[in-house]
């Protein structure tokens with residue numbers, strides 16, 4: 001019987017406002033219906049490094065076989081305020097009209113997040129567990145900047161220090177976001193920096209190096225490893241990150257049931273897979289348990305970083321320096337050099353192991369939009385015109401995906417119900433839309 005069935009799910013799954021009291025862990029469902037998640041593979045030194053730098057409770061969650069993981073009470077309260085949950089599932093009637101589609105378009109949005117994206121949902125969880133473990137400082141890297149902002153905000157909420165290594169060429173153009181991180185009290189370094197050995201090594205050869213995520217990860221891990229009071233936190237890809245993000249999908253499920261709707265398709269943008277996974281996994285779990293395949297789960301990426309579409313399903317390094325254990329995932333390889341795109345959050349070489357397994361078994365569809373991003377950003381602008389909200393460039397891929405499906409629906413006899421997840425807003429980087 002389904003773990004999401006009313007008999008199997010916790011009786012008090014939601015509070016009176018509709019905010020989940022548990023996260024949903026799909027690992028045991030995968031083990032029962034497909035195959036167990038392939039574990040990370042690493043040398044003793046890599047495994048020891050992970051033990052030293054990752055938040056201990058998050059490591060436990062990474063391997064957990066429990067379908068429901070209780071959200072600590074204090075954290076659950078923080079999801080309500082200051083994180084403003086539950087998010088609201090809304091129907092986009094003006095947008096439907098503009099497209100003249102017979103499809104119903106619904107959107108869940110992370111617009112009410114204080115830092116502007118879904119990343120805050122796991123940042124608060126990781127900061128909470130770091131604090132519980134007696135840590136004093138969070139260290140991380142950031143590429144597009146949303147993750148760094150979320151970590152800085154969460155660290156401040158739990159009275160922790162935060163250190164962010166930010167890919168230099170992005171940091172240079174996102175001044176508003178830098179100010180937001182500094183308001184939260186973060187120390188922010190352009191990466192490559194001269195505060196780490198890995199940074200200094202790169203700078204010695206290329207003093208003007210623009211930076212990349214791989215270097216920034218090495219700098220962050222190295223810094224955290226040197227400070228026993230510090231933890232290294234990651235914003236996507238890993239199982240525990242997707243676990244925390246299932247708060248999105250659980251809220252969606254409840255609100256879809258309240259609206260008496262069952263989705264034809266659930267669509268979202270895809271970088272490392274955390275917003276997509278958090279959004280779809282509760283529905284996916286229910287479908288797998290019921291032995292059905294009646295919802296399409298569609299991930300949209302850039303042709304510049306098509307990890308799910310063109311990647312190979314194999315063990316690969318999550319970071320360029322190879323400090324961390326290998327993960328089994330759809331990967332383009334750590335030496336992949338995609339062109340820079342506006343939707344910087346979608347630039348990563350690998351896909352979450354959970355989503356990779358589901359893709360391998362044909363439960364996830366993936367498509368790319370061209371590197372020029374013209375169609376994607378046009379869809380983002382149309383969304384802004386018809387709703388008043390400017391979506392993040394990354395989220396515009398979800399909207400473009402929904403538009404694609406809605407156009408396909410024309411002429412059909414059915415009225416598909418397309419639910420999209422909008423991972424964030426664009427306020428701190430409106431230059432994304434500059435022509």
Ligand SMILES: *Cc1c(COP(=O)(O)O)cnc(C)c1O
Pocket residue numbers: 116117118119146147235236237269270271272273274275276345346392394395423424425
């Ligand atoms: C980071 C980010 C993404 C991409 O990361 P996923 O882990 O694939 O969700 C998408 N949208 C926004 C707004 C982001 O900040």
